[in-house]
Amino acid sequence: xxxxxxxxxxxxxxxxxxxxxxxxxxxxxxxxxxxxxxxxxxxxxxxxxxxxxxxxxxxxxxxxxxxxxxxxxxxxxxxxxxxxxxxxxxxxxxxxxxxxxxxxxxxxxxxxxxxxxxxxxxxxxxxxxxxxxxxxxxxxxxxxxxxxxxxxxxxxxxxxxxxxxxxxxxxxxxxxxxxxxxxxxxxxxxxxxxxxxxxxxxxxxxxxxxxxxxxxxxxxxxxxxxxxxxxxxxxxxxxxxxxxxxxxxxxxxxxxxxxxxxxxxxxxxxxxxxxxxxxxxxxxxxxxxxxxxxxxxxxxxxxxxxxxxxxxxxxxxxxxxxxxxxxxxxxxxxxxxxxxxxxxxxxxxxxxxxxxxxxxx
Amino acid sequence: xxxxxxxxxxxxxxxxxxxxxxxxxxxxxxxxxxxxxxxxxxxxxxxxxxxxxxxxxxxxxxxxxxxxxxxxxxxxxxxxxxxxxxxxxxxxxxxxxxxxxxxxxxxxxxxxxxxxxxxxxxxxxxxxxxxxxxxxxxxxxxxxxxxxxxxxxxxxxxxxxxxxxxxxxxxxxxxxxxxxxxxxxxxxxxxxxxxxxxxxxxxxxxxxxxxxxxxxxxxxxxxxxxxxxxxxxxxxxxxxxxxxxxxxxxxxxxxxxxxxxxxxxxxxxxxxxxxxxxxxxxxxxxxxxxxxxxxxxxxxxxxxxxxxxxxxxxxxxxxxxxxxxxxxxxxxxxxxxxxxxxxxxxxxxxxxxxxxxxxxx
Numbered sequence: 001x002x003x004x005x006x007x008x009x010x011x012x013x014x015x016x017x018x019x020x021x022x023x024x025x026x027x028x029x030x031x032x033x034x035x036x037x038x039x040x041x042x043x044x045x046x047x048x049x050x051x052x053x054x055x056x057x058x059x060x061x062x063x064x065x066x067x068x069x070x071x072x073x074x075x076x077x078x079x080x081x082x083x084x085x086x087x088x089x090x091x092x093x094x095x096x097x098x099x100x101x102x103x104x105x106x107x108x109x110x111x112x113x114x115x116x117x118x119x120x121x122x123x124x125x126x127x128x129x130x131x132x133x134x135x136x137x138x139x140x141x142x143x144x145x146x147x148x149x150x151x152x153x154x155x156x157x158x159x160x161x162x163x164x165x166x167x168x169x170x171x172x173x174x175x176x177x178x179x180x181x182x183x184x185x186x187x188x189x190x191x192x193x194x195x196x197x198x199x200x201x202x203x204x205x206x207x208x209x210x211x212x213x214x215x216x217x218x219x220x221x222x223x224x225x226x227x228x229x230x231x232x233x234x235x236x237x238x239x240x241x242x243x244x245x246x247x248x249x250x251x252x253x254x255x256x257x258x259x260x261x262x263x264x265x266x267x268x269x270x271x272x273x274x275x276x277x278x279x280x281x282x283x284x285x286x287x288x289x290x291x292x293x294x295x296x297x298x299x300x301x302x303x304x305x306x307x308x309x310x311x312x313x314x315x316x317x318x319x320x321x322x323x324x325x326x327x328x329x330x331x332x333x334x335x336x337x338x339x340x341x342x343x344x345x346x347x348x349x350x351x352x353x354x355x356x357x358x359x360x361x
Numbered sequence: 362x363x364x365x366x367x368x369x370x371x372x373x374x375x376x377x378x379x380x381x382x383x384x385x386x387x388x389x390x391x392x393x394x395x396x397x398x399x400x401x402x403x404x405x406x407x408x409x410x411x412x413x414x415x416x417x418x419x420x421x422x423x424x425x426x427x428x429x430x431x432x433x434x435x436x437x438x439x440x441x442x443x444x445x446x447x448x449x450x451x452x453x454x455x456x457x458x459x460x461x462x463x464x465x466x467x468x469x470x471x472x473x474x475x476x477x478x479x480x481x482x483x484x485x486x487x488x489x490x491x492x493x494x495x496x497x498x499x500x501x502x503x504x505x506x507x508x509x510x511x512x513x514x515x516x517x518x519x520x521x522x523x524x525x526x527x528x529x530x531x532x533x534x535x536x537x538x539x540x541x542x543x544x545x546x547x548x549x550x551x552x553x554x555x556x557x558x559x560x561x562x563x564x565x566x567x568x569x570x571x572x573x574x575x576x577x578x579x580x581x582x583x584x585x586x587x588x589x590x591x592x593x594x595x596x597x598x599x600x601x602x603x604x605x606x607x608x609x610x611x612x613x614x615x616x617x618x619x620x621x622x623x624x625x626x627x628x629x630x631x632x633x634x635x636x637x638x639x640x641x642x643x644x645x646x647x648x649x650x651x652x653x654x655x656x657x658x659x660x661x662x663x664x665x666x667x668x669x670x671x672x673x674x675x676x677x678x679x680x681x682x683x684x685x686x687x688x689x690x691x692x693x694x695x696x697x698x699x700x701x702x703x704x705x706x707x708x709x710x711x712x713x714x715x716x717x718x719x720x721x722x
Contacts, residue, residue, distance in 0.1 A: 117478070
């Protein structure tokens with residue numbers, strides 16, 4: 001087991017990475033104030049991992065309420081959150097009952113927002129079971145639900161008390177979700193670590209084959225890069241926005257198609273190709289670097305072009321994105337592989353040309 | 362204008378108290394990052410105070426989105442919050458748009474929770490227009506919505522950037538709401554300031570007659586007492602619970618009757634009499650002090666007994682209250698007028714006897 005420590009302004013907490021961690025109820029029990037948890041998971045993860053985790057907790061003397069929600073991004077909404085809240089109240093969970101998110105990014109965002117808001121905040125533990133959640137969404141304290149008008153529009157910054165990333169849970173992850181998780185790993189390399197990017201170019205097949213050591217390596221590096229940024233800018237007033245590389249385009253894709261049609265990582269993958277294309281168009285990035293990024297994304301089995309929405313529709317979808325400031329769009333663009341910058345002065349012509357070039361017919 | 366400064370762990374901010382403050386758009390403009398606000402108010406307050414406030418803001422160059430929700434505690438729910446969020450999105454409010462709560466405690470709690478969660482948090486200004494909101498709910502950062510199973514069950518600690526308490530808005534406050542606000546003023550005296558309590562005994566009629574100087578005095582003293590407690594314990598891990606004097610019983614009354622049947626202050630008034638009775642029964646408080654509290658509450662035109670729910674129903678309603686810890690009820694009890702303590706060891710007999718004695722037939 002390896003441990004990365006996140007030192008956010010509002011809370012410092014450990015991320016443990018390794019195998020067999022679902023059985024380590026001692027790690028959870030040591031991080032929460034009372035011996036009672038509510039595990040929130042979905043109906044895909046529950047049959048595989050809920051009872052092993054709950055049994056370990058109960059054997060360690062931690063009482064365990066089980067709350068199972070439907071799988072999928074289209075259930076990251078108020079109706080599902082209300083079901084969770086209702087279950088917490090029905091089981092008389094008090095403000096010292098910890099909420100444990102067992103699942104992928106949707107479960108983590110939803111259960112995290114429940115933890116942030118139930119009785120104005122209860123302790124929170126993340127047990128991410130997808131690669132995307134392990135390398136990205138379980139770290140840094142962003143929680144939210146979606147609104148029909150936009151993704152993650154209602155939420156909170158709320159740091160977990162502990163993250164347990166168990167590599168063994170990746171063994172059952174569907175192929176498509178593994179690939180979607182790789183998109184965020186590639187993103188971390190592209191924005192912050194040229195060595196990680198090169199390592200991915202050399203070792204992509206080991207990850208696709210689910211080599212546990214290779215997976216642990218990219219989880220650890222991703223988490224270190226993200227933890228460093230979150231420590232300096234928890235509430236995304238500046239640097240943290242770099243983590244949104246590919247996301248302005250990506251969120252437009254997800255909202256435009258309806259949540260869940262493309263996986264988040266798939267939308268981000270196409271979004272990164274679009275953002276790199278825009279970077280080249282603005283003279284910030286050289287074309288060979290953009291081509292390397294596109295090639296790595298393609299080798300990972302991820303989309304390199306957005307779905308065929310009209311340019312006007314893309315522009316409309318992007319303008320309600322949270323990254324719009326005072327009515328003006330901000331983009332995260334690449335300066336080179338391993339270094340990104342925030343730009344708020346992108347002209348409409350370069351944006352339109354990028355959208356027209358980077359969308360599948 | 363007088364100013365009290367709240368130094369909470371998460372944010373320090375001023376509370377301005379005085380007359381004519383709705384016209385002081387300069388105070389709001391100076392506290393927010395961009396010249397754009399969304400004013401959230403209800404359909405009772407809007408016809409009186411929305412346009413004066415909005416006109417002052419717009420004259421000062423601050424753009425103003427107007428969001429009007431239905432009046433009443435039974436609208437402090439997800440459906441209404443969702444309407445607010447929807448309006449914010451429809452007007453393309455970004456994360457720098459400040460939300461201004463113009464109204465009483467319900468508007469403040471609802472708009473505050475919207476500010477805490479819209480795009481994971483936007484700047485927030487409280488402009489309380491009821492005595493209860495001015496002396497209590499606008500200060501300290503508690504925001505929430507209700508759940509059918511319990512009051513304020515979903516919420517956040519989220520401090521405003523500024524509070525403007527304009528005494529002139531109390532001129533139009535219905536009599537019943539003025540009296541309800543006095544309940545929280547009496548509470549502040551009872552738990553923390555014997556001099557304030559004695560001042561209220563001597564000057565109650567000035568408050569009932571809406572003497573602006575007398576009102577400003579009790580607002581300032583209430584806010585000072587509350588700000589001191591919040592500065593030491595923002596998230597209610599200990600001392601802040603003292604502010605819940607009368608609220609364990611009071612919340613049971615509100616939930617048991619359905620939100621809005623009794624005003625919050627009315628329920629707290631009866632709850633304080635019950636809590637004082639329990640204090641006497643446990644030998645903590647002398648009977649004459651309890652009688653003084655009861656008499657002041659009665660003189661303020663507030664209820665001194667709970668509604669006729671069964672003892673079992675009261676116990677059931679109290680057990681889901683947030684103040685229950687690990688299944689055990691905690692009570693805020695009086696040691697003397699001006700001093701309160703938290704007790705977690707109240708036996709069932711004393712509680713039942715109190716409930717049976719303090720409920721109207």
